[in-house]
Every structure is written in C-alpha cells, then in structure tokens.
Amino acid sequence: MRIAIAGAGAVGQSIARELLEGDHEVLLIERSIQNFHPKNIPGAEWMLADACELASLEEAGLESCDVVIAATGDDKVNLVVSLLSKTEFAVRRVVARVNDPLNEWLFTEAWGVDVAVSTPRMLAAMVEEAVNVGDLVRLMTLRQGQANLVEVTLPDSTPLAGRRVRDLNLPSDAALVTILRGGRVIVPQADDPLEAGDEMLFVAIADVEQQIRAIIHDRRPTD
Structure with a gap:
C-alpha cells in the first residue's frame, strides 16, 4: 500500500519505520525544516510542504494513496x-492523531476521519489494562465511534475457565476477535476452551459493553 503521513516528528517517523518494515510505500509530508x-x-519518500494546502497534496499525488495518517x-x-484527504482526494482510509482528549469529539466522519487515535486515551487504557484484571x-x-476495541483479562478466579467460546453467547453487536495466551495469538473457534489469564479482545458497540462485562463475570447485566 501507498501511505502518506502528515507530520514527520517523532510520532510520524516511528509510524513510517513500522510501515516500511511491513513493505509499504511511505510518503512523509513535513512543513518544518527542523523536522x-x-x-x-x-x-521513505520525503516532501517539504504544508499538508494543509491543497496544492501541496495535489503535488504529493494523494489520490494514489490507500491510507493517509494525520500525525x-x-x-x-x-x-x-x-478533511482534504477524504473530500478532495477520496482516500479510502484516513487515520488521525488526537493530541488533546478534549478535541476527540471532533474527529468524526464529518471531518473525514475513519479512525481517531488518542495517545492520552491509549496510555490511560494501558494503565487500566495493567491494573484492572477482570475488568473491561x-x-x-x-x-467514527460506532464500535470500540475492548479488552479483558480473565482473572485466576474466573468462572469461565474450562468453558468453550460458544458458551459466551455474545450479543449480536459484539465479536471476540482474538485471544492472547502465553505469547500465542489464538483466532477463537467455537470449541476452544477458555483459561484463566486469557487476554480477550472484542470489537463491540458501546451499548453492549455492559453485557460483555456481565458475561465475563457470569452474572446478569442488572446484578
């Protein structure tokens, strides 16, 4: 894939290195000579230009990019x-970095954003993940906020130990996408047993997160 990254600071450069390792074609657009x-x-291909200017994006050939990352x-x-990437160049996938969590509500489809990545939120989530075993x-x-990636690590005392994936009976707007177990990545099958310590990743809409939480703790949502 051809991927354009607006912003060649520490974050943009880190993303570029990862993408290059995945054999993607990367274009870095940076307006500051210092960066x-x-x-x-x-x-990577480099371009000294202002990514907010339409002429610069035209020169960069943004219409040929599969993904644009505003970083x-x-x-x-x-x-x-x-917004320019989506409306003027019809880029299929636009990912945007959110620096201030107070601005997160703006990063929606209305502004051309397909995926908003909030560094503060992700760091907070990692802290929660590290200390809140058993919680979602x-x-x-x-x-655009229609679905979330959520994680739960089954505690040692989990009532789900030994049960099968099929026994979870997840709501229709939720899916178990992977289980991380002892350094392994497991694509869950209906007959796979669950174990204490399993790190389970779900994609779900916000409305059913409470139901998932209840299922993990083997109780009714109203308990």
Missing part, C-alpha cells in the same frame, strides 16, 4: 488534513 530529516528514514502535534492541522478496558474507538 525535515530524510537521512533518518531513507526508505502532527496540532489537532487543527490533523483535522484539515483528514476500552482500547480504541473504530469507525
């Missing part, structure tokens, strides 16, 4: 880049 260091990532440290810039932790919001 313009092509030698740092020679495998600057300025939320206003990230919103403008997202929201890791990321997907598709």
Whole structure:
C-alpha cells in the first residue's frame, strides 16, 4: 500500500519505520525544516510542504494513496488534513492523531476521519489494562465511534475457565476477535476452551459493553 503521513516528528517517523518494515510505500509530508530529516528514514519518500494546502497534496499525488495518517502535534492541522484527504482526494482510509482528549469529539466522519487515535486515551487504557484484571478496558474507538476495541483479562478466579467460546453467547453487536495466551495469538473457534489469564479482545458497540462485562463475570447485566 501507498501511505502518506502528515507530520514527520517523532510520532510520524516511528509510524513510517513500522510501515516500511511491513513493505509499504511511505510518503512523509513535513512543513518544518527542523523536522525535515530524510537521512533518518531513507526508505521513505520525503516532501517539504504544508499538508494543509491543497496544492501541496495535489503535488504529493494523494489520490494514489490507500491510507493517509494525520500525525502532527496540532489537532487543527490533523483535522484539515483528514478533511482534504477524504473530500478532495477520496482516500479510502484516513487515520488521525488526537493530541488533546478534549478535541476527540471532533474527529468524526464529518471531518473525514475513519479512525481517531488518542495517545492520552491509549496510555490511560494501558494503565487500566495493567491494573484492572477482570475488568473491561476500552482500547480504541473504530469507525467514527460506532464500535470500540475492548479488552479483558480473565482473572485466576474466573468462572469461565474450562468453558468453550460458544458458551459466551455474545450479543449480536459484539465479536471476540482474538485471544492472547502465553505469547500465542489464538483466532477463537467455537470449541476452544477458555483459561484463566486469557487476554480477550472484542470489537463491540458501546451499548453492549455492559453485557460483555456481565458475561465475563457470569452474572446478569442488572446484578
């Protein structure tokens, strides 16, 4: 895939390195000469330009990109880049970095954002995940807030130990997408047994998260 990243600061460069390792074609767009260091990532294409200017994005050939990542440290810039990418160049997937959690409500389909990534929220979620074994932790919001990636680690005393995935009886707007167990990534099958310590990742809408929590603790949602 061809992926354009607006913002070549520490975050943008880190993303670029990861994508290059995955054999993707990466374009870094940076407007500040202080952050313009092509030698740092020679495998990427670099462009010194303002990603908020339509002419710059036209020169970059944004219409040929499969994904655009707005990764600057300025939320206003990230919103403008997202909107231009989606409305003017019909980029299929737009990912935007949210720097200030108070601005997160803006990063929606109306601004061209498909996936909003809030670093403060993710850090908070990681802390919750580390200390709240057995509780449901929201890791990321997907598709303009319509669904979330949530995680729960089954505690040692889980009533689900030994039960099968099929026994979870998840609501229709939720799916168990993977189980992490002892360094293994398991694609869950109906007959797979659950074990204490399993880290379970679900995609679900917010309305059914309480139901998932009740299922994990083997009780009714109203308890």
